[in-house]
Amino acid sequence: MTKRERVIAAIEGRETDAVPCGxxxxxxxxxxxxxxxxDTHIKFFEETDTDILKIMNENLVPYMGEIxxxxxxxxVREMSMKDQFMQDQVALVKSILERCDKDAxxxxxxxxxxxxxxxxLEKMDPSYTYDGVREKLCxxxxxxxxxxxxxxxxxxxxxxxxxxxYIELGVDGVYYAALGGETRFxxxxxxxxxxxxxxxxxxxxxxxAGGYCFLHICKDQLNMERYKDYGQYxxxxxxxxxxxxxxxxxxxxxxxxxxIMGGLPNRHGVLVDGPAEAVKAEVxxxxxxxGKKGFILGADCTLAxxxxxxxxxxxxxxxxx
Numbered sequence: 388m389t390k391r392e393r394v395i396a397a398i399e400g401r402e403t404d405a406v407p408c409g410x411x412x413x414x415x416x417x418x419x420x421x422x423x424x425x426d427t428h429i430k431f432f433e434e435t436d437t438d439i440l441k442i443m444n445e446n447l448v449p450y451m452g453e454i455x456x457x458x459x460x461x462x463v464r465e466m467s468m469k470d471q472f473m474q475d476q477v478a479l480v481k482s483i484l485e486r487c488d489k490d491a492x493x494x495x496x497x498x499x500x501x502x503x504x505x506x507x508l509e510k511m512d513p514s515y516t517y518d519g520v521r522e523k524l525c526x527x528x529x530x531x532x533x534x535x536x537x538x539x540x541x542x543x544x545x546x547x548x549x550x551x552x553y554i555e556l557g558v559d560g561v562y563y564a565a566l567g568g569e570t571r572f573x574x575x576x577x578x579x580x581x582x583x584x585x586x587x588x589x590x591x592x593x594x595x596a597g598g599y600c601f602l603h604i605c606k607d608q609l610n611m612e613r614y615k616d617y618g619q620y621x622x623x624x625x626x627x628x629x630x631x632x633x634x635x636x637x638x639x640x641x642x643x644x645x646x647i648m649g650g651l652p653n654r655h656g657v658l659v660d661g662p663a664e665a666v667k668a669e670v671x672x673x674x675x676x677x678g679k680k681g682f683i684l685g686a687d688c689t690l691a692x693x694x695x696x697x698x699x700x701x702x703x704x705x706x707x708x
Contacts, residue, residue, distance in 0.1 A: 390438035391559065394492035398599060398622050398646045400681045405707040406674055407492075407683050409439030409648060410699055412690040419445040420475070425482040432487060434696040436703050439683070440487050441562055444496035446476040448503050448542060450510035457531025463507060463538035466545040468552055473545070480556050494562045494601060495553035497593075500585035501566035503542045521572050528581060536581065543585040547592035560599030560622070563590055568609040578613050590620035599623070601648070605688055607631060611641060618642045625649050627687035629656075635677050646681045650674075651702065653686035658694070663701035670705035 388396065393407045413419070418427040424443070432440050449472055452462040468477070480495055487493065498506070505520045515523075528535045550561050567573055567582040593600040602617055604626035611626065611633050618624070618641075625648040628635055638647055650673040651658055657666045670684065684706045690699070 389490040390488070391490055391492040394438050394559075394683065395599075397681060397683050400646070403679065406679050407438040408703045408706050409441060409492075409494075409683055409685045410435065410437055410690060410702075411441040411443065411496075412692055412694055413443065413445070415692055419443070421479075422482075424479055425486065428483050429486050431696075432491070435699045437699075438492055438703075439494055440483070440491045441494045442480055442483050442496060442558070444476055444498065446472040446479070447498065447506040448472070449507065451507050453511060454508055454527070457527045457529070458534050460527055460531065460535040460538040463541060465541050468545070468548050470545075473549060473552075476549070477552060477556065480553065480558060484557055492560075493558045494560050495549075495556075495558040496562045496564065497546060497549055497553070497589070499563055499565040499567075500539060500543055500546070500589065501582055502564060503546060504539050518571075521566075521569075525572055525577075528577075532581075539581075539585055543588050546589045550589060550592045550598070551596040554593070554596040554598040558598065560601055561593045562601045562603060563593065564603045564605055565614070565617075566605050568604060568611065568613050569606050570608055570610050575610065575613065578610075583613070583616070586617065587620060590617065594620050601625065602645075603688070604631075609633065611637070615641055618645055621645050623648050623683060625685055628652075630687045635673075639681075646683060647677075648683040648685040649687060650677065650682075650684055651686045653688045653690050658686065658690065658698055658702065661695065661698050663698060666698050666701040667705035667708075670702050671708070674706065 388404045393403050396403045397407050414427045505524050508520050509515050553561055567578055590600050599622045600620055601623040602621040607630045609631045623646045624642045628649050629652040657669045
């Protein structure tokens with residue numbers, strides 16, 4: 388099987404010649420944009436030999452002005468694929484597709500509605516912490532729900548355009564990075580009203596465009612039940628097995644009709660500490676306990692920028708044994 392055939396077979400629940408793999412990381416800032424990003428992506432794919440070529444996306448919804456109260460969110464204007472941050476991402480994808488392994492399965496990264504809605508806030512103050520900016524979004528919604536939701540709708544609409552564009556460019560699927568499941572921010576009712584409709588709108592756009600949708604559920608202290616209905620638009624689901632925490636077996640019950648991606652922690656354990664023999668042993672343990680069918684080996688989330696590529700290559704090799 389080619390890498391692409393192997394991934395698609397796993398998605399469809401068919402037998403594969405080996406367990407496919409997909410890993411990614413955020414590259415250093417000086418290698419995250421333009422030609423340097425293209426070179427770094429290709430080097431990463433060649434060194435690790437992963438089946439899935441995930442194209443990162445550091446071209447985020449930009450700063451549009453000081454947003455300090457709910458009504459200020461009206462500054463989040465309507466956007467289109469003609470905006471520079473979108474054009475930059477399109478250029479990156481085109482260049483990587485021209486140079487990458489044509490037998491590989493390709494994914495374009497799309498930041499979900501929660502992440503995309505806080506990106507304009509993050510750029511107001513470099514000292515913002517993740518929790519701080521998430522708490523601010525919650526506060527803004529409480530202050531002026533209608534204005535903030537209208538701005539979030541404008542963001543969701545352009546993300547649907549990005550999803551469609553990814554598939555038109557020739558990418559096999561979209562890696563949809565979802566936030567909002569952490570119980571310390573939104574209540575279940577708030578998630579249902581503020582986040583879920585936008586998430587499903589964008590995921591549906593991926594499917595309508597003819598692409599595979601990889602749902603990534605990020606962060607810790609999650610209520611995974613909030614995502615149960617997302618399975619209708621997801622082909623693959625990935626989450627923090629160790630971070631959430633929520634086991635692979637629990638995830639298979641929650642998402643019975645999708646493939647599952649994961650199995651390894653991303654910032655501790657064998658991928659960090661090694662040695663290669665320990666990596667291979669852990670991969671064999673994960674595969675033997677969970678099974679090969681409908682499974683893609685991956686990590687909880689992005690790996691550390693300083694990841695030892697030799698250890699990652701060992702994981703890929705073990706999955707093919």
